[in-house]
Amino acid sequence: MKEDKQIWDDFRKGEDYALSHIYFQYTPFLFCYGRKFSQDEEMIKDVIQDLFFYLISTRESLGTTDNIRFYLMASFRRRLADAIKQKAPLSYSDNEVLKAEIIYSAEHELIDKEELSHREQTVKKALAKLSPKQREILFYKFSCNFDYDQICEIMQIQYDSARKQVSRALKGLKEILVSSDMFVLFLSFFQKDKVMF
Template sequence: MGHSDSDYLGDIFEKQFRDLYFYGMKLVPISELVKDTIQDLFTELCDQKQRPREIQNIEAYLFVSLRRELLRRVEKLRKNNSIEETPIESFVFSEEDFLVDKESGAAVSQQLIKCLDELTDRQREVILLRFKHEMEFSEIGKVLEMNVQSVRNLLFRALEKIRKKITLFRDGEVHDLEVFLFAIFRKR
């Protein structure tokens, strides 16, 4: 392997690590396992015959491999009784997973989290892949091993549910507007 290949992969490593780690931790929340698995994916890429530059869409490739490998390792750990029997809950979101919105603040997040909790893990996963990782439907299809149409259905059904709740938030916004107008008029 040429020196430049490891530089090339190293740069991708640095660029993608945060995203891969975020995704991995949502799939299997065991920090050391996720870090190790990501490192091993890159080690394997260095080892294999195919030059890393020839892999089309290496970002999506990494997500696909990370998901497969993480699930395989967790299964193995479970068989060896290294981790508890209780199934790992995937794609559970908490407030700190979201950026703080300056205007609406924490209240919206709380409602959003409640709303996400009501979805299936696969629905939450597809939301993450589309909105955080900005993956195309075909890429998501590869990660989830589904066809593109099923990915679309999965996502849009989930978004419809969320949107209904967001519409409910709207009432809250009217209050904000009133407060805003009140603040302006009081000043004068």
């Protein structure tokens, strides 16, 4: 993602075009991503604004990145977890607070159609049977195409745990989808559209 690296470096140097590009390119995505964790739209907007205020005020000291979307998602997720904790101050870990209801783009396509085929309904039901954490980790692995190190960073889990969770989620889906052609159909959804929103 050479273009991301250049835009990020320009942003760190104070280039206005880079700030505009990053803000307008990623705020709608961050808002939709935040809705998977909370229905409080005002809080989500506030967290996005706070994130960008922080980025702007510390831009010279920010590290480099070649994946702006990942950088923003990881930062946003941590800030959103903190905001949710402040709103309901019980002693939860970040992963307990962020019980994401990740909905894949393939599922959105299925919902938008007037009549869902039997296979599509089966895949949707299979996804619904997974835990929120399993849906979230599959989203990062297949929709966002993140590697395990990035998944570990964003979910704040260990490398082995991330690999096991992906494996268990896929095994669970395979068991639910009994016939292998249904499982292949499920995996093909990720190939059609790697972006969730």
